[in-house]
Amino acid sequence: MAGDQFQHTDTSVFPDPIYKETVLRPLFEGAKAHHMDGFRRIDRAHLVMLQETGILDARQAQDLARALVAIDSELDVSSLTYTGEVEDFFFLIEKELKDRLGPDLAGRLHTARSRNDIDHTLFKLALKHHVDRLLEKARHLADTLIAVATREETTLIVAYTHGQPAQPTTFGHYLGAIIEVLLRDIDRLAAAREIVDQSPMGAAAITTSGFPIDRERMAKLLGFSAPLENSYGCIAAVDYVTSTYSAVALMFLHLGRPIQDLQFWSSFEVGQIYVPNAFVQISSIMPQKRNPVPIEHLRHLASQTFSRARGMLDVMHNTPFTDMNDSEGETQGAGYEAFASGGRVLDLLAAVAGAISIDASRVRENIRRSCITVTELADSLVRRESLSFREAHEIAAAVARSVVQREGDLAKDGYEAFRLAFSTATQRETTIDELSFAEIVSPEYFVAVRQRFGGPATAPLRAALDGYREKLAGMKLAAEHIRLREDQAQIELDTRFQSLLGGA
Template sequence: MTAGTYKDTSVFPDPVYKETVLRPLFDGAKDHHVEGFRLIDRAHLVMLHETGILTIEQARPIAQALEAIDREIDVDALTYTGEVEDFFFLIEKELRARLGPDLAGRLHTARSRNDIDHTLFKLGLKDRIDSLLERLVRLAETLASVAERESSTLIVAYTHGQPAQPTVFGHYLSAVLETLLRDIARLEAARDIVDRSPMGAAAITTSGFPIDRDLMARLLGFGRPLQNSYGCIASIDYITSTYSAIQLVFLHLGRFIQDLQFWTSFEVGQIYVPNAFVQISSIMPQKRNPVPIEHMRHLASQTVGRAQAMLTIMHNTPFTDMNDSEGESQGFGYGAFESGGRVLDLLTALVPALRISPDRVRQNIRRSCITVTELADSLVRHEGLSFREAHEIAAEVSRSVVAIGGDIAADGYEAYQEAFEHCTKRRTSIDKTQFAEIVSPENFVAVRDRFGGPAPRALSQAIAGYNQEISRIRIRMQEAAQRAQASAQDLQSRFTALLGVR
């Protein structure tokens, strides 16, 4: 049967379509975007009037009707009935009931659901990014503070899962902090992409009406309009940039969290977790389970997975306005902010509570002979050997000490003398006291006073630099918050003037 002979008696919406698509979309808009709709309607009305597209006689009753809708409708109590397609048409229906179709319809002049939707999503993302940035900066401040507190606290640093060299806990935390600051910079860059208003793009190509896109951007708290109108409704890099940045934040923090899990194990035990963060086994009374670390690890992984899913949803979609990037996808992505925020809050509380177990650190340093690298370095400096010769001597000393389960400072000197004489055919100028000093973990750290190293001066300079960067981030966040507040006040003032309220 051809379309020309088929009589379509169906009525919108199909019941299954209503329940599987329209109701979830309506509920999502109701839960996440009501305030955005409200701001866009008010800003667009102000712009239409101030550009002369609507007269005061047209704009004022629309403003009064919008105010009445806000006052009279309990959005939380709304249930989707199918009478209108979505939340946008619900507001238009309410306007028509109050103003009639002609006047009510004038609010939609020079705009489309296309530019409205992407503006809604950007407003929602900006709020969530700002909240996440606040949590990230609090964590950065915490890491800097604890790094300074622990700037002389020895730990064992691991490579390939094995004890490698001694350093200090503050140096390790500074590495985590430095990565976090780069992650914050990536999220700030993503926010800058989000902070460009699509309003005025209309469906695709802007409008023949003399709209003011700069004014709309300012009233809605955006930094500026996004220029190309096709890109306003097609370029979803504001989504991919945001979730790429989030994915990297929690991928990187997950590695730190995994170290905490490893370092708190019974066999390593160089970190002590206080009782407030420990759960006891229901059957084994001796067990102290630092399960908050496990929760952070799986929540970080969930966040990475949700962020990656957002990128996957956008993959191989057409470069145009499309549902793939809209309501339900946006709501799904918000889960990454929720789980990620929980990780950041818990990690910010846990890090200051952690304590290094000095006895276990000393034991692990002794058992693993990890200061022997400095013996090789010192032989180059004090005995004039090549590093390869010095490395061979140090390796022989290490093997001898490990074989007897000894301590290199107390038990390694005789093995050192023998290895040195065998390799160089002469006696060493380093005596036993000097040897013990060379292979001490304190000396190992102290001589590494180079840019980026763990020695006190280098580490102190690094932490000071990190604190300066954190302060600059704080200033940028405060300036953004002030601009947003000024925009909100400006919109309220102009909208109030439309209402005719004095």
């Protein structure tokens, strides 16, 4: 018959050996490495909810609870080797339940749930843990930077634009800019965590269930802030992944930029920062070398973290809006590597930032050679001599050219050039004497007069640092409230599960 060509006798046995080794075994190992605690919590919370809603009676719940405890005590997960006898870890637990309770009662634990909602709940539980650890490290870095900025609020440095000396500022002011970005990055990651912190349990495969399940109760028992409402979105909307890794990518993209500055500032030619011996490696052949290699490691680890986080977004690109393997096991495991390298960056950067110091003599010399205080000379001419800024700028530029040409010092060697440039441009003598000129072009004066909001002078910088401390304190308090809520949820789950055991 014409249709015979479509009739096949399939004698193959699942799993195919290649499929087993290339897909199923890695997935099983990933579950062992990352999700054992999550499986245990989900099984126990689901059992509590089924009993509380009357879907299971007390005796059924008790027998299932005792079997779960027995599996925990008798099954050494770390020693398990994937054999292909069952498809994955979920079915391994179900098999263990059947061996102890028989297929009817064992199968009742799976009432009103699916691997779809279980999987995304597992991934969210694990992701919250990784996010929390990274946020804690990021807050520690912010703490460290605020402390260093406070210590160095008046320490002069050369600020660069386009790779060239531009203006003097303070190390505290420079660090303040980094702190502001870091605090915004912490906010972004904390906002992403709020998306992660919504429970998919109860969505089942796609459309929830006809059983009278309590999704709010499941969310509370598992420590989530609430259930994610739309059940289709619970298994299809992976914005909890993209939001999290977008925030991670941005954090380490942003941190990579000041790390690059530290590399530049520690070079022999610039020498603006001193890196202590604890963070310096020597050359195997050149005795004179002091290599601040940890800064180099910071740079490439930040780039690795950014790339790993961005890779998660690439995996999600052009995937269908449905349950799909692209967002699951191995992808989640790959994403955790971004948290591993990112945590190393935050720890090392906090240590390095707390240890480095500014080489004041090199800063002074670089300021002298570059004439970077001359902008204030132009500003002062506008205020003191009533010139237009453009006219004042041209006078200041002429002074700088003269001083640089003779490799002089602006404060000591620039006054005569200034008098000549001023009289040539204005056809009159300046009212600024030599002593006032030296003060105007000093880096201390340059910083001190920049009293505007956000500037490097003492008052605005101290106000900014106070604001950073206050914001960081609020972040710590919010994180503590979340931790207490989740700890209480774990206590409640443990208590309710123990009550199912009865006299066991």
